[in-house]
Amino acid sequence: MVVLAKMSIIEQLTYVEYYLEPFKGKLNTLADFYLAILMPVDCGRGSERNHVVFDKDLILDYDSNGKSNKKTQKWVRQRAYSQNPVFFKEGNNENGKTYVWEIAEEIENWYKRGENEQHICEQNCPFKDNSVIISNSKWKDPIDNPEITLFNYYGDYKPEGSSFGLVRNGGTRYHQGLDIFAPKGTPVKSCLKGKVVSV
Numbered sequence: 502m503v504v505l506a507k508m509s510i511i512e513q514l515t516y517v518e519y520y521l522e523p524f525k526g527k528l529n530t531l532a533d534f535y536l537a538i539l540m541p542v543d544c545g546r547g548s549e550r551n552h553v554v555f556d557k558d559l560i561l562d563y564d565s566n567g568k569s570n571k572k573t574q575k576w577v578r579q580r581a582y583s584q585n586p587v588f589f590k591e592g593n594n595e596n597g598k599t600y601v602w603e604i605a606e607e608i609e610n611w612y613k614r615g616e617n618e619q620h621i622c623e624q625n626c627p628f629k630d631n632s633v634i635i636s637n638s639k640w641k642d643p644i645d646n647p648e649i650t651l652f653n654y655y656g657d658y659k660p661e662g663s664s665f666g667l668v669r670n671g672g673t674r675y676h677q678g679l680d681i682f683a684p685k686g687t688p689v690k691s692c693l694k695g696k697v698v699s700v
C-alpha cells in the first residue's frame with residue numbers, strides 16, 4: 502500500500518485494471534464498478550435497485566463454540582452496514598439495510614464531482630510534457646492475453662504470491678511487481694514507448 506500511495510494516479514490505473522479483470526462481463530453499471538470493491542459477490546447486480554447489500558439485522562451463523570464465523574458473507578453484510586453511513590439515504594425511514602439504489606445514488610454524485618475536475622487533470626497531466634511517455638504512445642499489455650501466475654517456483658498453487666504488495670512471507674514482505682504466466686519463447690513487448698534509463 503505504501504508503494505501504491507507513492508504512485509501517480511496514472512501509474513495506479515494498471516493495478517485497477519488487474520483488480521477489475523475478473524469482473525469482466527459484470528461491470529454493466531457505475532454501481533457495479535463500486536460493488537466490485539465494496540461487496541465483490543454483488544458485482545453484476547448494480548441494476549437491481551432493491552437488492553440488499555448490507556443488513557444490520559442479519560442472523561449470523563455460529564460455530565460449535567458459539568462464535569460467529571468472521572469469514573461468512575452474512576458477517577460482512579451485517580458488520581458493513583454501520584461502517585458505511587454514507588449510504589444511509591432513507592432519512593427518518595432508515596431501516597438498517599443498504600440497497601443498491603442508495604449506493605448507486607452516492608456513486609453518481611461522486612462521478613459528477615469527478616467530471617467537474619476532469620479539466621484540471623487534463624491541464625496538469627503528469628505526462629503532458631512527454632518526459633515519461635512519448636506522444637502517440639498507446640498502452641500494450643506486455644504479452645497477449647496476460648494471466649497472473651497461479652503457481653510458485655515450487656509448484657504450489659499460490660496465485661496471491663504473484664500479486665503486487667505485501668504478499669510474500671505470509672504477508673510480511675513486499676512484492677514489487679506482478680508475475681505473469683508465459684511459456685518459454687513468448688514474445689514480450691514494451692507497454693509504452695519510452696526511454697530506457699536503467700537496467
